[in-house]
Amino acid sequence: MPVVTIPGSKSITARALFLAAAADGVTTLVRPLRSDDTEGFAEGLVRLGYRVGRTRDAWQVDGRPQGPAVDEADVYCRDGATTARFLPALAAAGHGTYRFDASAQMRRRPLLPLTRALRDLGVDLRHEEAEGHHPLTVRAAGVEGGEVVLDAGQSSQYLTALLLLGPLTRKGLRIRVTDLVSVPYVEITIAMMRAFGVEVEREGDVFLVPPGGYRATTYAIEPDASTAGYFFAAAAAAVTPGAEVTVPGLGTGALQGDLGFVEVLRRMGAEVSVRPDGTTVRGTGVLHGLTVNMRDISDTMPTLAAIAPFADGPVRIEDVANTRVKECDRLEACAENLRRLGVEVSTGPDWIEIRPGVPSGSGAEITSYGDHRIVMSFAVTGLRVPGISFDDPGCVRKTFPGFHEEFGALRARL
Numbered sequence: 001m002p003v004v005t006i007p008g009s010k011s012i013t014a015r016a017l018f019l020a021a022a023a024d025g026v027t028t029l030v031r032p033l034r035s036d037d038t039e040g041f042a043e044g045l046v047r048l049g050y051r052v053g054r055t056r057d058a059w060q061v062d063g064r065p066q067g068p069a070v071d072e073a074d075v076y077c078r079d080g081a082t083t084a085r086f087l088p089a090l091a092a093a094g095h096g097t098y099r100f101d102a103s104a105q106m107r108r109r110p111l112l113p114l115t116r117a118l119r120d121l122g123v124d125l126r127h128e129e130a131e132g133h134h135p136l137t138v139r140a141a142g143v144e145g146g147e148v149v150l151d152a153g154q155s156s157q158y159l160t161a162l163l164l165l166g167p168l169t170r171k172g173l174r175i176r177v178t179d180l181v182s183v184p185y186v187e188i189t190i191a192m193m194r195a196f197g198v199e200v201e202r203e204g205d206v207f208l209v210p211p212g213g214y215r216a217t218t219y220a221i222e223p224d225a226s227t228a229g230y231f232f233a234a235a236a237a238a239v240t241p242g243a244e245v246t247v248p249g250l251g252t253g254a255l256q257g258d259l260g261f262v263e264v265l266r267r268m269g270a271e272v273s274v275r276p277d278g279t280t281v282r283g284t285g286v287l288h289g290l291t292v293n294m295r296d297i298s299d300t301m302p303t304l305a306a307i308a309p310f311a312d313g314p315v316r317i318e319d320v321a322n323t324r325v326k327e328c329d330r331l332e333a334c335a336e337n338l339r340r341l342g343v344e345v346s347t348g349p350d351w352i353e354i355r356p357g358v359p360s361g362s363g364a365e366i367t368s369y370g371d372h373r374i375v376m377s378f379a380v381t382g383l384r385v386p387g388i389s390f391d392d393p394g395c396v397r398k399t400f401p402g403f404h405e406e407f408g409a410l411r412a413r414l
């Protein structure tokens with residue numbers, strides 16, 4: 001019964017770093033994710049003058065409720081949207097001139113609704129090149145707070161950035177949201193703000209954040225549910241019935257909506273047990289086709305797409321338009337790579353449909369587009385399709401530098 005140790009959640013580590021930096025006192029993050037995204041976030045904080053002490057299993061941050069310790073900084077956010085979208089909001093609460101730039105793909109990814117909301121709150125934020133894209137400069141002088149309207153229909157990260165900023169403003173924030181995707185990520189934000197002493201209230205489309213700042217704490221990071229999904233998918237898609245994967249530390253109390261991916265696997269025929277101490281997925285040798293809405297858990301769309309050819313009927317994934325503006329256009333990247341393997345696929349503006357059947361013996365080089373999730377997903381396909389290789393296997397470093405070793409070890413045990 002393979003038990004897999006999954007590294008910490010990217011989303012929880014990023015939020016914990018923000019909250020720790022903003023809190024009054026010293027916070028210890030236990031078992032943070034060590035990957036390009038989260039190291040990049042921590043480096044960003046260091047650039048902004050925060051002290052971040054890092055050992056293997058714990059990171060310590062000296063919080064500064066008054067904002068960055070330097071009055072000028074140049075922050076490179078790498079490929080991480082949490083860094084690129086959350087840190088400008090943190091900087092806005094301080095006093096100084098802070099410039100943020102990012103990778104070529106992150107520069108292409110959208111930001112305008114957040115820019116607009118910050119400007120509506122009085123923040124002096126200027127884009128150097130394209131409006132609504134990195135690089136940008138925040139000339140910060142603290143934030144008064146008040147009411148703001150936000151369209152988070154393309155990314156919930158805009159809302160998370162504003163929620164996290166709320167307690168650092170003088171009057172607090174009243175955020176009215178006109179559209180919202182990836183709702184469970186907002187729930188993670190609210191739960192974590194509570195752990196740092198702040199209670200967000202929600203009245204329908206309105207989120208109310210009180211002023212008053214955060215309290216430092218010791219915070220344990222749970223394993224990453226999106227990462228766990230590749231291992232669960234491997235068990236569900238295994239040819240031999242009874243293949244089983246258990247991930248400890250990710251169970252009924254988990255904050256991450258992406259654990260809901262196991263319910264999709266259950267609908268497809270896998271046996272799933274979610275317990276307080278962990279989750280187990282057991283393959284039954286059959287995978288059924290289905291139609292599923294993945295608006296809430298769209299990081300797991302490529303995982304499902306990658307095992308869809310093994311189902312006994314079509315797999316249709318709906319309401320995932322915003323996967324087109326992630327590390328790559330994931331709908332097209334999945335479709336292109338599946339077609340290369342001989343699979344019949346159609347896509348629309350916000351959906352993908354995959355027909356069953358992988359010609360035996362067919363392999364191909366997968367084009368990763370620098371997207372960790374394309375590589376990790378097609379590694380699962382590779383359990384049943386010989387000859388799969390990747391043009392850029394190393395891009396898994398964004399969230400799981402040790403992926404290939406861990407997945408290879410699982411492969412040997414399944």
Ligand SMILES: O=C(O)C1=C[C@@H](OP(=O)(O)O)[C@@H](O)[C@H](O)C1
Binds near residue numbers: 011012082154182298
């Ligand atoms: O807030 C977060 O930590 C995240 C929110 C989601 O993004 P969107 O809200 O843009 O869908 C998710 O895809 C991303 O990997 C992490």
Ligand SMILES: C=C(OP(=O)(O)O)C(=O)O
Binds near residue numbers: 299326
């Ligand atoms: C979309 C992702 O990351 P981010 O938006 O945080 O860059 C992801 O990890 O799948």
